[in-house]
Structure formats: C-alpha cells, structure tokens
Amino acid sequence: xxxxxxxxxxxxxxxxxxxxxxxxxxxxxxxxxxxxxxxxxxxxxxxxxxxxxxxxxxxxxxxxxxxxxxxxxxxxxxxxxxxxxxxxxxxxxxxxxxxxxxxxxxxxxxxxxxxxxxxxxxxxxxxxxxxxxxxxxxxxxxx
Numbered sequence: 001x002x003x004x005x006x007x008x009x010x011x012x013x014x015x016x017x018x019x020x021x022x023x024x025x026x027x028x029x030x031x032x033x034x035x036x037x038x039x040x041x042x043x044x045x046x047x048x049x050x051x052x053x054x055x056x057x058x059x060x061x062x063x064x065x066x067x068x069x070x071x072x073x074x075x076x077x078x079x080x081x082x083x084x085x086x087x088x089x090x091x092x093x094x095x096x097x098x099x100x101x102x103x104x105x106x107x108x109x110x111x112x113x114x115x116x117x118x119x120x121x122x123x124x125x126x127x128x129x130x131x132x133x134x135x136x137x138x139x140x141x142x143x
Contacts, residue, residue: 014123016131018068018138024061025123031057032112032119039108047108048100054115055093062086065130072137074130082126089118 015022035050066086069079092114100106 016123016127018131018134020064021068021127021131024064025119025127028054028057028061028119032115035108036112039112044100044106047106047111048097050108051093051097051100051111055090055097058089058093062090065127068134068138069130072134074133078129082130085122085126089122
C-alpha cells in the first residue's frame, strides 16, 4: 500500500520495513522535492544551502543506520560495505560543495539527479538488505 506524505506517494517498493529508516528516507525524499523547487534558477547560494541541508540530514540518517548495524551485530563485511557507500555519497556531495566554493558552475538538476539516483539504488538494494536482516530483531511496521 502506498503511503501519502506531504503530497508525495511513497511507493511500497521503497519501504525497508524499519520504521525509523523509512521515515528518514521519506524525509530525504521530501527534502529533494523541496530542493527541486528551490533550485529552479541554479543560484550558487541556493545550491550550496541545499547541499548543506541534504548532507547534514544524510549524515544524521547514516548515523541511525550505522547504529542499528552495530546494535544488532550486522554481518561485519556487509556493515563495512554499507558504510563505504555512505562515505562515497558524502564525498560526492562534498565535491559538489567544493566546486561551488571554488566558483565553478554546478547544476542544481545534476546535483539532485545524482542524489535521487543514489538514494533510490541505496534504498532498493543496500537498505532493503539491512531491513531484511533487522526484521524480527526490532519493531517494524507492516501497513
């Protein structure tokens, strides 16, 4: 069942079954939608602000996932791989920020396209694997 949130339909296929992760993923999707509207003029100042907002919330979200992996003793190799994906995302976003700080032109649509694609693939593959592992270990939702 699709779950409406702030006029966005969150597809069932994106749910991991772990409430806190799913809620944070939805927040990130909301932030991307709002950023899309904000970045229509490709202002470097707006792009820089969006990068800071997205990176800040993404780091908070990554901390949540990484704490769950530690707390529930997620397989070491899987945890390391998952955390590497988080670090690569953070590094890519930081690179966009550095380009702006150096006066280079950064496309808001390119930035958000990267974030959307990365987030979608990360959720559908890596986070769903973690959700499956956590199933039964913590309280999960099954709308």
